[in-house]
Amino acid sequence: MAPLAIRACTATSAVGPGREALAQALRDGRTGLRRNDFGDAAVDSGRLDCWIGRVDGLETIELPASLMPWDSRNNRLAWLALGQDGMREAIDGAIARHGAERVAVIVGTSTSSIGSTETAYTALENGEFADEFARPHVHTPHSLGEFVQQATGLRGPCITVATACSSSAKVFAQAARMIDAGLADAALVGGVDTLCGSVLFGFNSLQLVSGEPCRPFDAARNGLSLGEAGGFALLERAGDGDTGLQLRGYGESSDAHHMSSPHPEGLGARLAMRDALARAGIDADEVGYLNLHGTATPANDSIEAAAVASLFPDALHASSTKGWTGHTLGAAGIVESTIALIALERGELPGTLGSRTPDPACGPQIRFASRRADIRYAMNNSFGFGGNNCSLVFGRA
């Protein structure tokens, strides 16, 4: 594929707002996970006994009046993330170069603003939404896309991608196609997902939530830790003589196996990684860092490790960073792409925080310790419910 320049990139997660906080936490081995303090402990159901990656300060963020129709925890996190790392200036620059109508908004989420719908249901008046919750554009999946468009002034095609935990990786692929077809000259991509009852109690119902901080690829791993995050990247057709970070390839696939369990041989994962490498026009041994999906559920990690071992040499440095952020679901793609870009830019390859005992079922590519190395290409894997897989390859011009 034709390379796409990444003019700006940012991620806000439990380790703090913006890319520098993320890079610093990765360097220091400082987790963003804490004991679950989300929701109302006083109600009968209480809180689940688990650890979460919660973003501080969302409760007190005040959106501008014009954006209040979209007010929700999820859109507040989008707002916070948009304010980091020069993203607003980069967006304004793209508007100046191409016109607002030539810049697309393609963002991913799994639950969008459903937290607000959940809250509305706890305060129904005569079976109807109370006035303060009666804002139709919040209670639908496109709440995120519409909010980002309103908040940035962008006027190009605007789409919310919702393929569960691959959502904000797939946005890169969809943006690449849209720019390639000439429907836009640039695209703001990214994703936002926030903690809510649906995901906490939903993943709990599937018995996938650990009572401890998650330990990806550890022999004793026993489930995931949920987190919330938001992030964005501004993509533009790369010009001659461009320097800087680029999207070089994407690969997408389906497991065709089960709604909430991965394909036992990781066939879908392998297809996605292979196609991403093919579109980038590189061999597997040219990849210096792979950020794994690595949720710390027993099934995901050993299957993903086997798929990686089937494609990559032993020398690959691959790790899961869920121990820093938790599994941020629809935001995992953008957060972990940002981490792959940090590795590419700074030569700081993160390890796997919280994990101590390697699982003998996982190959030598899976690294627990961080390392410094200059690399040419970095990859990110994001896999979701429904057997929905996406891999991305990033490089430098």
Next chain:
Amino acid sequence: MSMLQAQVEGIGFWTRGLPSWAAAREYALDGTQPTDAPARPSPQLLPANERRRAPETVAIALEVAMAACESASREPASLPSVFASTHGELSITDYMCATLAADPRALSPTKFHNSVHNAAAGYWTIGTGAMQPANAISAYTASFAQGLIEALTQLHADADAVLLVAYDGQSAGPLAMMAPSEGLLGGALVLSRQGAGPRLHARLVPASAHAPATGPLARFASANAMAPMLPLFDVLARGQGTAVLPAGAAHDLLVEVT
């Protein structure tokens, strides 16, 4: 502005009262309606017990997707797919929110994994064995147009053929006031670079004020959230013509069928 093109190789359609593309086409052309239309689609892709239990939006998505593949004589597993829905399965969103308000620990794990917006895409790829990419998007009233754009840009990039599936279902519970949608409506197209069927040309144009669509199908299912797709199906029923589809804040998608 770039023009995107495709052949429409196959069409699938289902709504209450018009349970196939043949029935919809007949209604659009001469106003006749079948007398024995079923209340719910019965997609043969699912085993009998799952067919009854599947969320309605999954059932209709699978029904129209399979019909489109059959009319195109395309092997379903060979096609990448794009699923567009404004709201997803509203009865599950209502269930999730009501259960979380009453007794969160009673949440059904099956309902939870069926709550993802890509549930229909997941069941489709599982049922057909399709390991091709599947996308699931939402863009409010522009959901169909943006789904069509994504399908056309996949063809432009490197796909030979792609399946587009669009659907919305019945809203439920207190949420119905916020996310209104009536009945059950689904449409699917198999689009290809080169193949049989009418030629479709699409380009973004500046948004204009929309008068309510007046085609027979557009009026038949106007209260469903996926109704914005219907002007194109009215054109496809006639065999040629032009449809203007809402495509977002600044654009419409002008679609010409020749």
